[in-house]
Amino acid sequence: MVELLHCARPRGETEFRTVLGNFASGLTIITAMTGEGPVGFTCQSFTSLSLDPPLVLFCPSKTSTTWPRIRIVGRFCVNVLATDHESLSSQFSRSGTDKFEGVEFDRSPNGSPLLPGAVAWIDCVLQVEHEGGDHAIAVAAVEDLAADPDSSPLLFHRGRYAKVS
Ligand SMILES: Cc1cc2nc3c(=O)[nH]c(=O)nc-3n(C[C@H](O)[C@H](O)[C@H](O)COP(=O)(O)O)c2cc1C
Numbered sequence: 001m002v003e004l005l006h007c008a009r010p011r012g013e014t015e016f017r018t019v020l021g022n023f024a025s026g027l028t029i030i031t032a033m034t035g036e037g038p039v040g041f042t043c044q045s046f047t048s049l050s051l052d053p054p055l056v057l058f059c060p061s062k063t064s065t066t067w068p069r070i071r072i073v074g075r076f077c078v079n080v081l082a083t084d085h086e087s088l089s090s091q092f093s094r095s096g097t098d099k100f101e102g103v104e105f106d107r108s109p110n111g112s113p114l115l116p117g118a119v120a121w122i123d124c125v126l127q128v129e130h131e132g133g134d135h136a137i138a139v140a141a142v143e144d145l146a147a148d149p150d151s152s153p154l155l156f157h158r159g160r161y162a163k164v165s
Contacts, residue, residue, distance in 0.1 A: 017159070018158075021157070021158045021159050022157075022158060024155055024156065024157035024162065025044050025045075025046075025155065025156055025157075026044075026046070026080060026081070026119075026153045026154065026155060026156075027042060027043070027044055027080075027081045027085075027089055027153075027154050027155070027156050027161075028042070028043045028044075028046045028058070028078050028079055028080050028081060029041065029042055029043065029079045029081065029085075029088065029089070029092045029115060030043050030046075030058065030070065030076055030077070030078055030079070031076060031077050031079060031105075031112050031113040031114075031115070032069070032070040032073045032075065032076040032077070032112050032113075033073065033107075033111050033112055033113060034069050034070075034072070034073055037100070038100050038105065038113045039066050039069050039070060039099070040066065040079075040092050040099055040100070040113060041060075041064060041066040041067065041092055041093070041099070042089045042090075042092040042093040043058050043059075043060070043078075044156050045058050045059035045135070046058040046078060049139060053141060054141065054142040055127070055139055055140065055141060055142065056078065056122060056124060056139075056140055056142055057137055057138060057139050057140070058078070058138055058140075059132055059135040059136065059137055059138070060135060060136050060138055061134065061135050062134055062135060062136065063095075063134075064095075065095055065096070066095075066099075067136075067138075070126075071126060071129070071138075074125060074126050075110045075111075075112065075123070075124065075125045075126070075143075076110075076112050076123075076124055076126070076140075077108040077110065077112035077113065077114060077121055077122065077123050077124070078121065078122040078124060079113075079114065079115040079118040079121050080118055080119040080120040080121065080122075080147075080153060081115075081118065081119065081153065081154040082117050082118065082119045082151045082152060082153060082154055083151075083152045083153070083154050083163050083164075084117065084154075085115075085117065085118075085154050086154060086161050088103070088115065089154065089161070091103070100113070103115070104116060108121055108123050108144070109123055109143070109144045110123040110125075110143060110144065117151065118148070119147060119148055119151045119152070119153045120145065120146065120147035120148065121145065121146060122142055122144075122145040123142070123143045123144040123145065124140035124141060124142055124143060125140060125141045125143055126138060126139075126140050127139045127140055127141050152164050
């Protein structure tokens with residue numbers, strides 16, 4: 001029998017992260033164009049929410065310095081990362097740096113930065129934000145979207161980047 005890592009109640013942050021890290025996901029970079037230039041941050045907590053109306057959600061940390069700037073703009077693009085986007089993901093997770101340094105980008109229909117090679121992109125308008133502990137839950141309406149059927153997504157699993165095999 002396979003031995004499972006068992007904990008009845010999470011005793012701390014490490015245990016919580018270890019167990020929840022078994023839930024594999026894709027990765028996104030959420031971008032917007034502000035008056036001071038392009039902004040963005042790496043975001044794992046993205047998911048689809050509703051088909052009719054078309055809604056998505058993601059959970060920005062309350063410590064994020066980028067999310068408040070995106071919130072003011074109110075519209076943004078969710079760039080779904082491809083297998084060769086590992087270093088881009090790391091670059092867009094470093095607070096207080098110029099995340100777009102050396103990054104060329106196009107513009108999505110709503111004017112947000114579109115990262116080259118993205119598996120898919122989803123243009124959104126922020127609809128509502130809910131409380132979520134040390135994160136918020138941002139619900140957004142989908143305005144436009146597209147996908148590249150020939151590319152593979154970058155995954156995040158047990159604290160590491162992974163690929164679809
Ligand atoms: C793999 C990975 C997944 C992440 N997922 C999230 C997330 O779901 N929500 C979030 O707020 N931050 C997430 N982050 C952290 C943000 O990218 C990071 O805190 C942010 O870019 C900090 O910069 P800022 O101060 O410019 O917002 C993730 C980072 C990595 C490396």
